Amino acid sequence: MSRRWFNEHIREFVIFGLKEARACIFAGSFFVLLFASNHIPLFGFARYDFLFLAALALQAILYFTKVETWDEVKTIFLFHIIGLCLELYKTSAFVGSWSYPEPALFKIATVPLYSGFMYAAVGSYFAQAWRIMQAELKNYPPYWTTALLCSLIYLNFFTNHFVPDVRLLLIPAVFLLFARTDITFVVTKHRYSMPLALSFCLVAFFLWIAENISTFWGAWQYPDQVHIWNVVSTNKITSWFLMVIISFIVVAYLKHYKTVHRIAAYTD
Numbered sequence: 001m002s003r004r005w006f007n008e009h010i011r012e013f014v015i016f017g018l019k020e021a022r023a024c025i026f027a028g029s030f031f032v033l034l035f036a037s038n039h040i041p042l043f044g045f046a047r048y049d050f051l052f053l054a055a056l057a058l059q060a061i062l063y064f065t066k067v068e069t070w071d072e073v074k075t076i077f078l079f080h081i082i083g084l085c086l087e088l089y090k091t092s093a094f095v096g097s098w099s100y101p102e103p104a105l106f107k108i109a110t111v112p113l114y115s116g117f118m119y120a121a122v123g124s125y126f127a128q129a130w131r132i133m134q135a136e137l138k139n140y141p142p143y144w145t146t147a148l149l150c151s152l153i154y155l156n157f158f159t160n161h162f163v164p165d166v167r168l169l170l171i172p173a174v175f176l177l178f179a180r181t182d183i184t185f186v187v188t189k190h191r192y193s194m195p196l197a198l199s200f201c202l203v204a205f206f207l208w209i210a211e212n213i214s215t216f217w218g219a220w221q222y223p224d225q226v227h228i229w230n231v232v233s234t235n236k237i238t239s240w241f242l243m244v245i246i247s248f249i250v251v252a253y254l255k256h257y258k259t260v261h262r263i264a265a266y267t268d
Contacts, residue, residue: 016187022132023132025062025067026062027210037051038217047102048100048112055117069131075254079124079250080116080120081116082154082250083118084111087111089158099221115220118219122207122244127251129185130255135185136185137183137252138183140252143256147253149173149245154246167239171241171242200241208236
């Protein structure tokens with residue numbers, strides 16, 4: 001192994017990390033806001049409301065400084081809606097999976113509107129990383145099959161409280177469906193390849209770490225964290241894994257839809 005080869009790969013690794021950080025700019029900035037909201041005077045302003053308005057301001061700044069494109073803003077808005085629908089169900093008295101114990105003006109039922117941005121942060125990461133890393137998919141399954149899988153996963157998040165949870169079937173289905181699919185990306189000059197299912201696992205793990213940080217800072221609470229903070233169960237990694245699938249498939253479909261229409265417009 002030559003010194004030149006070693007230095008080149010170290011450089012690629014560092015630049016990869018910087019690009020990943022760049023793709024996480026919305027999520028990272030939101031975490032800074034979450035941390036700051038516990039340590040700055042809000043002068044009686046509800047913390048959840050501060051987070052909502054600050055996230056809106058952050059979104060505007062990223063768009064007008066051209067860090068995010070208009071398509072990415074629309075994608076983030078879509079994920080905000082997807083997340084809010086799930087939050088409304090999961091925090092209802094019927095389910096009670098977690099709660100938001102602090103007061104808020106900007107909320108629907110018991111769900112503060114800032115919560116949708118936590119889901120939007122995942123969608124933002126995928127949309128940004130796709131563009132920054134020049135991502136391409138190899139041997140991607142037919143889009144109708146991934147749309148069906150996405151729908152079943154999202155539906156299971158709602159039905160698993162009154163019918164058997166089928167995630168033990170959905171997770172193997174993910175690996176089977178994407179068994180031959182690779183995602184390729186460019187760091188500087190070389191195009192690298194990774195099994196797509198492996199990337200899902202890695203993102204889900206880091207989201208679980210982020211969830212632990214978020215609950216520690218009081219973004220929301222699970223029932224066993226009401227009196228004292230505890231590490232979030234590792235079982236939640238499977239939930240994040242399935243949420244990652246939804247996020248990725250939605251972004252992939254939107255990219256595919258835009259490409260098809262661009263080609264159609266060009267040929268016309």
